[in-house]
Amino acid sequence: MEVMDKWVAEFFLRRQQNPRVYASPLLSALKPVDSDDCVKLKLTAVLRDISSSLIQGTVDEGMLDLLEILEKLLLQEHSVIMGSLKSAYCWTAVECTLRFMWPVNASDGFFGDALERIWRNRIGMLKEKESDLVTRELLKWESELNKAFEEPEIYQEIRETNIRYNAISHLNQLLKEQWALLGCSSLESEARKRFLKRKDSPYASRRRGNREKANDVEEVGGVENPDGVDKVNEQEQEHEPILNKGDMLVARELKDLLLEIQKLIDPSTRQDQEPDNAMEQSVDVTPQPDGANRTEAEDSEGTSSSRRVRPHLPTPEPLNVSPLKKGRLERPRPRRPMKFWTxxxxxxxxxxxxxxxxxxxxxxxxxxxxxxxxxxxxxxxxxxxxxxxx
DNA sequence: TTAGGGCTAGGT
DNA sequence: ACCTAGCCCTAA
CATH class of the missing domain: 1.10.10 (Arc Repressor Mutant, subunit A)
Known part of the structure; x- marks a missing residue:
């Protein structure tokens, strides 16, 4: 495969505009991927397929295949198999089994078949390979599900558990981590390198108003800062304002270009939305912490109760009785000066x-x-x- | 030592 | 007014 094909394919796979784009047809349209040197592209493809399935709401045995491929690729890269992958695999496996637990009685449907196929065959293979995906959590579920086949009470209990929610949350977490690990695409890093070579290019002064949402970290990769950090950079070390601006600019121009292409291919593509956000929202079922509101509520409650009329006593002078408490009484340490990441x-x-x-x-x-x-x-x-x- | 909530400076 | 990156605090 030509290097450019590879880069463009990789770049394209990171676009989330059209959830119906799957990696495999795209890759098979290109020449077969040569085995070496393509791990990043393959990883991108697998992540894209996981992401697409998730957008469609599909958590099936195909997802298990994808997760197993992901594990294989990560091992090729000598990467650590992170907890998010293990959990995602475990909960996806359980969810796949749960799909066959719709009859009231374990023996009425295909629950037994599912146990055989998913747990004895598929996960049995993993055990033989001593895969990291076989966690204590997974083994626990295996024995629970086996028990469920015999004992109706456990069967009912599992049937009523919201497994799907957990599976989707863990898959989302996995995607976040893996995209962050991948960093920016080859095309973008190459663009960045070239951009650095011609620092004085007139492009460097061009700016855009729109901000990308957080999700674009995965796409635009190395862009860790919003543009407009010039002031900091004048005095600060090599934070490369031009690099970041250039990086974003190149990414944005490529994005526009791809949108154009995509419009030609698929007229139904809606251009005016923020696709990345849309995808996040439709899939991410993780509960939002909502921290700001909570503290605000607590605060107001606190002030209202403190407004109650009460005898006012002067604040007692702190007593330096315990050396343990000394730290608290000292002036708070001054903040370290902010330093952007290079x-x-x-x-x-x-x-x-x-x-x-x-x-x-x-x-x-x-x-x-x-x-x-x-x-x-x-x-x-x-x-x-x-x-x-x- | 790590996870996670919260704070703040600086930017839009 | 609101957002984000980086920094701080604290519990486990």
Whole structure:
């Protein structure tokens, strides 16, 4: 396959405008993918298919296939198999079984067949391979489901559990993490490299008004900052304002171009919506924490109760009785000056997460120079930002 | 040591 | 007014 074909395919697969686009037909339209060097493209394809199925609301055995392929690809990359993949696999497997639990009695339908096919054959194979997907959680479900076949009470109980919700939540989480790990597409990183070479290009001064939503982190990749960080950068280190602007610009222009192409291919495509958001909303069933409202409510409650008339006593002077409490009485530490993340740091973080998962300490230790002035907590916070805050 | 809520500066 | 990235605090 031509390098450009590969890049364009990869780039296209990241567009979420049309949920009905699946990776396999697109890839088969191109020449067969040569085995090496294509892991990133393959990963993109698998993630895209998982994402598409999820948008369609399909959580079936095809999804299990995809998750198994994903595991294989990650192993090829020597990446850690993260908890999100294990959980997603487990809950998807349970959900697939649950689909055959619609009759009131276990023996009436195809529950037995499903147990055989999914748990004894498919997961049996995983066990033989000693796959990481076989977790304690999965084994627990296996024994529960086997019991359910014999005992009607357990069968009923499982039937009434909202498995699907869990499956979808974990699959969403998995997608977020994997897209964040992939970073920007080859086409975009190449574009960025070239853009850097001609820093003085007139493009660098062009700006756009629209902001991309958080989800675009996965698509535009290395764009960690909104444009307009010039002030910081004048004084600060190599935060590459031009790189980011250029990156976004190139990505946006490509996006526009692809929209044009897509309109030609599929006239039904609605252009005026924010497709990325639409997709997130339609699929993401994760409950929103709603933190702001809650604290506000608490606050107002607090103030209203504190407005009650009560005897007013002067605030007592703090007594330095316990050395343990000393810390609290001291002036709060001044905030560290804000320092934006460089693309080098982000790249190191991605590599680190691939290798160690969420062991921030290990990641920091394995890139002592890059992360010299970042704490483990900083790494954790940055990763959370890359995922797009929950 | 990590996860997660909350805060703040700086930007739109 | 609202959003985001980065930083802080605290519980487990």
């Amino acid at each position: 693309s080098e740091e982000v790249a190191a973080l991605r590599e680190g997460v691939k290798e160690y998962g969420k062991s921030w300490k290990d990641i920091k230790n394995s890139y002592p120079v890059v992360f010299a002035d970042r704490s483990e907590v900083d790494l954790k916070d940055k990763w959370r930002n890359l995922l797009g805050r929950q």
